[in-house]
Amino acid sequence: MEKRVITLSREFGSGGRTIAHRVAEQLGYAYYDQELILKVAKESGLAEQIVEKYDEYATHKNSLLYALALSAGAGAGGTLSFVSKVQQAQAKIITDLADKGSCVIVGRGGDYVLRDREDALHVFIHADMQFRAQRVVSVYGDNGQKPEQRLRDKDERRKLYYRSFTMREWGDVHNYDIALDSGRLGLDACVEAIITLVKGE
């Protein structure tokens, strides 16, 4: 069956977002990531700022996030329902987007939401620490934090977010139709392999 929808999850600094962009461009598919969060914000009626900040940090319990959740109206014991509300709205939007037309969806547990769709291709991009550390500094600049620590922090947040949302393990090979090492293969080769699978079906 033709793969009309591509979900792509990626380790921070692996170049996954760039791969997703190129795949979308070459196939003429729509591309969603930040746009998705904004749409969540609108649909769920929550302030954009809160959802943006909250999103992938859902289970990272620090005071800022609690403050944000509280400011959104979640009282004592209400944080979970806030998370749940955001996640449900997001799952609905992902499903709607997939129904609407061919697209590439980056992150946000898209592989989980669309796990039973036969017209979806679920992709995971990873690379070793050295490749990602170099790439993070060259693409995003030096933020004063050690690149390795920055990668570990970001990956940890993605893991927590994914687990809270899906009850599955982020990066578990069984969750994806194709997983690629962008460090060893190069970004272009990853794009090509994905497109082969989309077109070859």
Add this chain to the structure above:
Amino acid sequence: MEKRVITLSREFGSGGRTIAHRVAEQLGYAYYDQELILKVAKESGLAEQIVEKYDEYATHKNSLLYALALSAGAGAGGTLSFVSKVQQAQAKIITDLADKGSCVIVGRGGDYVLRDREDALHVFIHADMQFRAQRVVSVYGDNGQKPEQRLRDKDERRKLYYRSFTMREWGDVHNYDIALDSGRLGLDACVEAIITLVKGE
């Protein structure tokens, strides 16, 4: 860099061996799996029968295996050195084969032995239980054991073998350049994706 050597690991019943055969055939590469064990047997000077039975069951400590190990001359406390001897011989053979010419190597921790080679492509093939259970019965026939139990037993042995050999986790996405779900994608699509990566480099 051109990928001259392909290592392929697979969950039992995923069709990985068939994929490896087709890739080797289409690329004109040599194909190794059982042949490799026989070569190990000859090089290490151990009886073929022992190595054949021992191989992927290395850490599965039942009396048969101990008996086989002992009959090969490993005395009390000598089982580990027996395992180690077989594994070292096998690693040497895998390296020699990779040096000799373009090839596809199935199982035997080939991805670990050749992990630092830039001209190697490391592949993992997996599929869900339902797909594999159906395939095992249709390809290998009914052996009286429940297919799901058969899959779990075999995968467990491969995991133990891999861990004893490599100190890594079998099926961990980071060990492979490409991991594919043969159940969702189909065997032909997997072959095509692998060939794209080999040729595209």
